Each structure stands twice: as C-alpha cells, then as structure tokens.
Amino acid sequence: METIALVFLDVLVIIGVSRLIGIGFRFIGQPLVIGEIVAGVMLGPSFLGLISPQASAWLFPITVVPLLNVLAQAGLIFFMFLIGLDLNPKHLKGQGDLALLVSHVSIIVPFSLGIILSIFLYPLLSSGEVNFTAFTLFMGVAMSITAFPVLARIITEKNLQNTSLGSLALTCAAVDDITAWCLLAVAIAVVNTNSMIAAIPTILFAAIYVCLMLTVARTLLQKLDAHYERTKKLSQSALALIYMGVLGSALITELIGIHLIFGAFLFGVIMPKNEDLMREISLKTEEFVLIFLLPIFFVYSGLRTQIGLLNSLELWLISGLILLVAIAGKYLGTYAAARAFNIPKREASTLGWLMNTRGLTELIVLNIGLNLKVISPLLFTMLVIMALVTTFMASPILDFIYKKGTVKLVKF
Amino acid sequence: METIALVFLDVLVIIGVSRLIGIGFRFIGQPLVIGEIVAGVMLGPSFLGLISPQASAWLFPITVVPLLNVLAQAGLIFFMFLIGLDLNPKHLKGQGDLALLVSHVSIIVPFSLGIILSIFLYPLLSSGEVNFTAFTLFMGVAMSITAFPVLARIITEKNLQNTSLGSLALTCAAVDDITAWCLLAVAIAVVNTNSMIAAIPTILFAAIYVCLMLTVARTLLQKLDAHYERTKKLSQSALALIYMGVLGSALITELIGIHLIFGAFLFGVIMPKNEDLMREISLKTEEFVLIFLLPIFFVYSGLRTQIGLLNSLELWLISGLILLVAIAGKYLGTYAAARAFNIPKREASTLGWLMNTRGLTELIVLNIGLNLKVISPLLFTMLVIMALVTTFMASPILDFIYKKGTVKLVKF
Numbered sequence: 001m002e003t004i005a006l007v008f009l010d011v012l013v014i015i016g017v018s019r020l021i022g023i024g025f026r027f028i029g030q031p032l033v034i035g036e037i038v039a040g041v042m043l044g045p046s047f048l049g050l051i052s053p054q055a056s057a058w059l060f061p062i063t064v065v066p067l068l069n070v071l072a073q074a075g076l077i078f079f080m081f082l083i084g085l086d087l088n089p090k091h092l093k094g095q096g097d098l099a100l101l102v103s104h105v106s107i108i109v110p111f112s113l114g115i116i117l118s119i120f121l122y123p124l125l126s127s128g129e130v131n132f133t134a135f136t137l138f139m140g141v142a143m144s145i146t147a148f149p150v151l152a153r154i155i156t157e158k159n160l161q162n163t164s165l166g167s168l169a170l171t172c173a174a175v176d177d178i179t180a181w182c183l184l185a186v187a188i189a190v191v192n193t194n195s196m197i198a199a200i201p202t203i204l205f206a207a208i209y210v211c212l213m214l215t216v217a218r219t220l221l222q223k224l225d226a227h228y229e230r231t232k233k234l235s236q237s238a239l240a241l242i243y244m245g246v247l248g249s250a251l252i253t254e255l256i257g258i259h260l261i262f263g264a265f266l267f268g269v270i271m272p273k274n275e276d277l278m279r280e281i282s283l284k285t286e287e288f289v290l291i292f293l294l295p296i297f298f299v300y301s302g303l304r305t306q307i308g309l310l311n312s313l314e315l316w317l318i319s320g321l322i323l324l325v326a327i328a329g330k331y332l333g334t335y336a337a338a339r340a341f342n343i344p345k346r347e348a349s350t351l352g353w354l355m356n357t358r359g360l361t362e363l364i365v366l367n368i369g370l371n372l373k374v375i376s377p378l379l380f381t382m383l384v385i386m387a388l389v390t391t392f393m394a395s396p397i398l399d400f401i402y403k404k405g406t407v408k409l410v411k412f
Numbered sequence: 413m414e415t416i417a418l419v420f421l422d423v424l425v426i427i428g429v430s431r432l433i434g435i436g437f438r439f440i441g442q443p444l445v446i447g448e449i450v451a452g453v454m455l456g457p458s459f460l461g462l463i464s465p466q467a468s469a470w471l472f473p474i475t476v477v478p479l480l481n482v483l484a485q486a487g488l489i490f491f492m493f494l495i496g497l498d499l500n501p502k503h504l505k506g507q508g509d510l511a512l513l514v515s516h517v518s519i520i521v522p523f524s525l526g527i528i529l530s531i532f533l534y535p536l537l538s539s540g541e542v543n544f545t546a547f548t549l550f551m552g553v554a555m556s557i558t559a560f561p562v563l564a565r566i567i568t569e570k571n572l573q574n575t576s577l578g579s580l581a582l583t584c585a586a587v588d589d590i591t592a593w594c595l596l597a598v599a600i601a602v603v604n605t606n607s608m609i610a611a612i613p614t615i616l617f618a619a620i621y622v623c624l625m626l627t628v629a630r631t632l633l634q635k636l637d638a639h640y641e642r643t644k645k646l647s648q649s650a651l652a653l654i655y656m657g658v659l660g661s662a663l664i665t666e667l668i669g670i671h672l673i674f675g676a677f678l679f680g681v682i683m684p685k686n687e688d689l690m691r692e693i694s695l696k697t698e699e700f701v702l703i704f705l706l707p708i709f710f711v712y713s714g715l716r717t718q719i720g721l722l723n724s725l726e727l728w729l730i731s732g733l734i735l736l737v738a739i740a741g742k743y744l745g746t747y748a749a750a751r752a753f754n755i756p757k758r759e760a761s762t763l764g765w766l767m768n769t770r771g772l773t774e775l776i777v778l779n780i781g782l783n784l785k786v787i788s789p790l791l792f793t794m795l796v797i798m799a800l801v802t803t804f805m806a807s808p809i810l811d812f813i814y815k816k817g818t819v820k821l822v823k824f
Contacts, residue, residue: 001667002666004481004482004485004672005663005666005667005672007482007485008485008489008659008662008663008672009659009663011659012656012659012660012663015652015655015656015659016656019649019652023649066479067478067479067482069416070416070419070479070482070483071482071483071486073416073419073420074420074483077420236699237435239699239703240427240431240703243703243704244424244427244428247420247421247423247424247427248424250420251417251420251421251424254414254417255417260416260417260420283695283696284695284696284698284699284700285700286696287648287651287696287697288696288697288700290648291648291651291652291655292486292655
C-alpha cells in the first residue's frame with residue numbers, strides 16, 4: 001500500500017478505535033478523553049505490538065510515524081489555541097484570592113515532592129542526557145499538572161458547574177494551567193540550554209513576548225472584535241488571519257526556545273473574549289481538530305508508551321511510588337489550602353481529587369520531555385500510567401463522595 | 413530549525429501568500445482560487461526558485477515536502493467530500509435533457525480533440541513510462557475537465573445563479589464533473605494496469621462499488637438523516653462516523669486501483685441531502701479544510717510546476733497549441749450543443765466560455781497524472797498553464813459579453 005494511503009488507513013483506525021473505546025469508557029462514567037488515551041496506548045507496543053507484532057509493524061511502520069506526527073502536531077497546536085480561547089478571565093474573577101492561593105499551594109506541594117522524588121529517580125531513570133537541575137525541574141512540573149479541559153468536562157458531566165465547588169475547581173484549574181505552562185516553559189529553557197544561568201535569556205525573551213502579546217497584540221485584536229461587532233460575520237479571510245496568528249505565535253515561542261504549543265495557547269488567551277466571536281471560531285475549528293487531528297496525537301503518544309519496559313517488580317514499585325507521590329502531593333496541597341480558607345472537609349477533599357486530573361495536559365508535557373530526552377522511554381511510560389490513573393479516578397471518587405440522590409452541596 | 417517547525421512555517425507562508433495574492437486577484441474580478449493557484453506556482457521553482465534558490469531550498473527542503481503532502485492530501489480528500497456533498501440532485505432536475513446533452517457533447521468534443529492531439533504529443537512529451545492508450549486517455553480527460561466549484565463561485569459572484577443561463581451552466585458543470593471523474597477513473601485504471609483489457613476488472617470493481625454506495629450505503633445514511641431529523645443536532649460521534657466514512661470510502665477506491673479522491677467524492681454525493689444537516693457538516697468542516705489544508709495542495713502542486721522547463725520557442729508553441737485545442741474543444745462542443753437546443757447565440761457562447769473553467773479540478777487531475785508518471789514534468793507544466801489561462805479568462809469574457817448595466821438575460 002502506498003505510504004499516503006497507509007497514513008489515512010491509520011487515521012481511520014485511530015479515529016474508530018479511540019471513539020469506540022472512548023464511548024466504552026463513557027458507559028462507566030469516564031470522560032471521553034480517558035478512552036482516547038487508552039486507545040492510543042493500546043494501538044502502541046503495549047498492546048497491539050504484544051498481541052500481533054506483524055499487524056503493528058504493518059500499520060505503523062517507521063516511515064509513517066513522522067507523517068502521522070505532522071497531523072498530530074497540527075491538532076495539538078489548534079487544540080492549545082482552543083484551550084486558550086476557552087480561558088475566559090470571567091472565570092478568574094469572583095473567587096480570586098481563594099482560587100489563587102489554593103491553586104498555587106496545589107502546585108507548590110506536588111512540585112516540591114516531585115523534586116524530592118527526582119533525587120531518588122535521577123540516578124535510576126534519567127536518560128543521562130540532561131543534568132540534574134533540568135531533570136528535577138521537569139519532574140516537578142510533571143507532578144503538578146492539572147488538566148483544565150478534562151476537569152471542565154468532568155464537572156460539566158456531573159452538573160457541578162454552577163456550584164461553588166465546581167466554579168472554584170474550574171478557576172483553580174485555569175490558574176494551574178497557566179502556572180504549569182510557565183513552569184514548563186522555564187523547564188524547557190533549562191533543558192535546552194542545560195543550565196539555569198544559560199536559560200535566563202530564553203526565559204526573559206519569553207516573558208517579553210508574553211507582555212507584548214498581552215498588550216500590543218491584544219489591542220490589535222480588539223480591532224478584529226470591533227469589526228466583528230459591526231458585521232456580525234467572521235469572514236474566511238478574518239479566520240485565515242486568526243489561523244495565521246496561531247501559527248505565527250507558535251513559531252515565535254518555538255524560536256525563542258520554549259515550544260510551539262505555548263504560542264498557540266497564548267494566542268488563544270489574548271483573543272477578544274466576545275462570546276459570539278469565540279463561539280463562531282470554535283464552531284468552525286473545534287470539530288475537525290478534535291475528531292480528525294487530536295486522536296492522532298494520542299496514538300503518537302501511545303506508540304511511544306511501552307508498558308513492556310516495566311519488566312520487574314522493582315520497576316512496578318517505582319511506578320507505584322511515582323503515582324503515590326503525584327496523588328498525595330496534589331491532594332494534600334489542595335486540601336490544606338482549601339481548609340485554611342474554611343472550606344468544609346468534604347468539599348476540600350473533593351477539590352483535592354478533582355485537581356488530580358492530569359489527562360491530556362500531562363500527556364503533552366510528557367511527550368515534550370521525551371522529545372527533549374529529559375526522560376527516558378521507561379520513565380515516560382511510568383508517567384503515562386500515572387496520568388491515566390489520576391485522571392481515571394476522579395469520576396468514581398466524585399460519585400462515591402456525592403452518592404446519587406444525596407447531593408447536597410455546601411455553599412461557601 | 414526543526415523539521416516540524418519548518419512545516420508550520422511553510423504552512424504560515426502558504427496561507428499568507430495565497431490569501432494575499434487571492435485577494436489581489438479578487439480586485440480584478442477573479443475568483444479567489446485563481447490567486448491561490450498562482451500563489452502555489454510562485455512559491456515553487458517557477459518564481460521563488462528563480463529569484464532566490466537559497467530561500468526556496470531553505471523553505472521547502474526535500475525532507476519537508478512529503479510532510480506537506482500529507483496535509484495537502486488530507487485537505488484534498490475533505491475538499492472532494494465537500495464538493496460531493498454540495499452536489500444536490502435538485503440541481504440536476506428541471507433542465508435534465510438539455511443539460512445532459514450539452515454536458516456530454518461538451519466533454520466528447522474536447523476529449524476527442526485531446527486524443528488527436530496526443531498522437532502528436534506522445535512521441536514528443538510523454539514520460540515514456542506508459543503506453544499510448546493510457547497517455548491518450550489521460551490527455552482526453554485533461555482536455556475535457558470543467559471545474560464545478562470554480563464555476564459555481566464565478567456564477568455566484570456575477571449573481572447569475574437564478575438565471576436560466578446560470579442554472580444551466582451549473583447543471584452542465586455538475587454532470588461534467590461526474591462524467592470527468594468516471595473517465596479519469598477509467599484512465600487511472602488503464603494507466604495502473606498499462607492496458608485496456610487488464611483494466612476491466614478495476615473498472616468493474618469500481619462500478620460495483622459505486623452501485624453499492626448508491627444503494628446500500630445511501631440507505632444506511634438515511635438512518636443518520638432520520639436520527640438528525642429527530643434530534644436536530646449533529647453529535648461529535650456522528651460527525652466522527654461521517655469522517656470515518658469519508659476516509660473509508662477513499663481507501664476503498666484507492667484499493668480498487670483508482671484514487672483516494674473518488675471515494676471521498678462519492679461519499680459526499682450519497683450523503684442525505686438534508687439542507688440543515690449539510691449546512692452543519694459544511695460549517696464544521698469547510699473552513700479549516702479550505703483555509704488551512706487546501707492551500708497546501710496548491711503549493712505542493714506549484715512546487716512541481718517548472719515554467720523554466722519551457723525553454724524554447726518550440727515548447728511555448730506546443731504549449732499554445734494545447735491551450736488552443738483545450739479552449740476550442742470545450743467552447744465548440746458546448747456552443748454547438750446549446751445551439752442545437754435553440755439557445756440564443758449570446759447565451760450559448762457564454763456557456764461555452766464558462767465551461768472552459770478548469771480550475772482546481774484540472775490541477776487535481778494533473779497531479780494524479782504526474783504521480784502516475786503518465787505525463788512528464790514538462791507536460792504537467794504546460795497543462796497547468798492551460799488550466800490557469802482557461803480559468804482566468806472566464807470572468808473578463810463574461811464581463812465583456814454582459815457589459816455592466818446592459819445585463820438583459822434571455823429567458824430560455
């Protein structure tokens with residue numbers, strides 16, 4: 001079969017399998033994304049590669065992987081843009097102080113625990129290609145991720161979005177997202193330069209770029225908004241300009257030395273938050289990106305996840321330890337901060353579990369880490385397992401805490 | 413710069429340049445697509461490669477071209493689906509007989525002239541990798557293309573869609589489209605097997621597949637329609653199913669031995685023609701495909717167009733001859749058939765010019781021919797020029813025939 005036809009056969013299989021498993025997971029009350037991540041892992045060496053190495057080699061030969069990656073990366077860039085677009089400053093108001101504190105503590109605790117953990121992991125599991133500082137920073141970030149989009153979906157599916165708890169969780173996750181991306185940008189800068197000091201120019205440039213985007217670019221985009229308000233129609237050329245903005249901004253952050261996804265995300269963040277305009281952009285972009293392109297990213301990621309590498313009890317124990325530290329760090333940090341603000345125990349605890357949702361965001365971070373060779377394929381696999389488990393557990397725990405029929409949320 | 417970043421830089425340049433030139437051409441009354449095709453040629457060896465070989469080699473190194481091609485082909489597949497989706501049997505009713513005859517004569521004449529022309533061209537310009545029959549068939553098809561989408565855009569832009577002439581032209585173009593794709597499928601089958609006889613199974617399989625799609629698959633899709641009518645909402649999973657159908661159908665026609673695009677087009681044709689459903693599918697698919705993916709196809713095509721190959725007067729004369737035969741064949745065939753139905757001279761003449769619009773469809777056909785090595789890069793370039801000129805001339809000739817203010821269309 002010709003390579004290009006094989007690419008589309010792969011895409012067909014990917015969309016089909018990830019939808020199927022996604023719908024299966026939905027039946028047990030899980031968000032679609034869990035199924036998509038699992039589907040990605042299953043199409044990789046961890047499952048398909050085990051049960052039929054021939055099928056795996058035929059479907060995903062080495063020549064096809066870079067071609068799939070282009071589609072995956074295009075999906076990722078536009079997905080990050082859409083996430084940024086969804087981030088409405090409205091969400092950040094109201095519970096400002098509370099959310100800011102809870103969110104920051106919920107990052108600092110797992111981040112610190114991640115650093116402590118990496119003292120132990122570095123000699124065992126680092127790829128040996130980066131220094132200790134870079135590895136440590138990266139592990140800290142990997143531990144402290146909360147996935148805003150997955151959390152938002154869980155909260156909506158459980159109908160919590162209009163409760164104090166739901167909106168606090170969303171705000172915290174939004175702040176977490178921004179903080180985590182900043183930390184990751186720093187970590188990437190350090191990895192790329194392999195030293196804290198040498199990373200300073202990169203970080204400085206990134207900071208300047210963010211400032212320019214938040215001021216100059218934002219003001220320019222207000223013109224687009226004004227134009228939209230007059231015509232109430234998003235022309236194809238205007239949308240082309242927006243897509244060019246996404247790509248341009250992504251390329252600038254890549255050039256600065258952080259990563260494509262930051263620029264795309266940032267461009268989404270600075271878009272005018274005009275409800276109609278946002279809806280029209282989403283409507284014309286989201287479905288193709290989410291249905292056609294993004295599942296390819298999950299499989300690209302799954303192709304690199306090799307559960308077979310965990311071939312000894314010792315490695316499984318380490319994997320368990322990472323999981324434990326990740327869960328405990330996020331939970332305790334969130335819980336303690338929430339309690340300090342007098343949030344009732346049950347709600348504080350729920351918040352702790354919710355913030356553990358790492359989902360897709362973690363996967364993005366891990367793939368960057370693997371590309372930059374900060375983490376080895378083995379550690380990558382362990383962290384993918386951690387991301388899966390922490391995302392998977394949110395829904396059932398929520399159901400357990402608020403048993404059906406007895407939902408009576410305390411207003412705080 | 414990393415390869416993947418370079419891909420997105422290319423995409424950014426491609427979207428920008430094709431929009432810019434497209435808007436420029438719009439100012440002189442040309443459809444956007446002309447500008448996009450020209451932009452593609454300009455970014456290739458015919459212009460950028462001439463004025464700055466370094467910039468060209470840096471922007472489009474050999475490693476990046478296959479990656480761009482994946483995006484281009486994805487764009488093409490979904491574009492063909494959208495064209496098929498747009499093809500409403502409503503358009504084919506009413507002027508049935510008239511349109512059918514005009515359309516078929518408007519294909520037979522240029523097709524025959526193309527065959528005669530290729531007796532002369534085969535020894536001069538064929539790549540020598542296919543036999544005379546395959547070459548001849550392909551040249552016949554290349555001469556007889558009318559681009560339904562471009563024609564539709566011109567007619568809409570000139571506000572002719574509600575006139576007898578406009579609707580006849582659209583119907584003829586739609587019939588032409590279907591006939592041309594069938595002929596191309598036959599030509600590809602002959603090229604792939606390199607003989608008329610050996611191609612029969614392929615053609616048979618293709619015919620069976622088309623029948624199955626028009627009956628079984630169409631009936632199945634009515635269920636989707638019924639479901640849509642009940643819920644009035646196209647869920648993400650339903651759209652995922654539709655996308656899978658597009659890919660699956662494309663892969664089947666590729667496997668049969670014709671080409672990916674046929675299956676995608678066919679799947680669009682058999683979609684239930686429910687206005688709301690069609691609008692929703694288009695809305696969620698069209699913009700991303702047209703803005704982000706399709707321009708990459710034009711550039712991919714432009715990268716293979718080398719006007720520099722026409723380096724002698726003789727070659728330019730041959731190129732002129734091809735152009736002449738293409739225009740005369742299409743014009744005379746259409747004009748004669750229309751006159752036979754007593755259509756007034758002016759309207760018959762307009763129809764003849766309109767049907768000469770070859771646009772994007774011709775480009776798709778030519779790229780397939782080049783890939784299959786039926787035509788050499790030199791002949792490819794000549795035919796691209798022919799496609800450009802025949803598409804370019806439609807608008808000014810229309811303006812000339814119907815001078816502003818004096819538009820008084822005869823009702824027939």
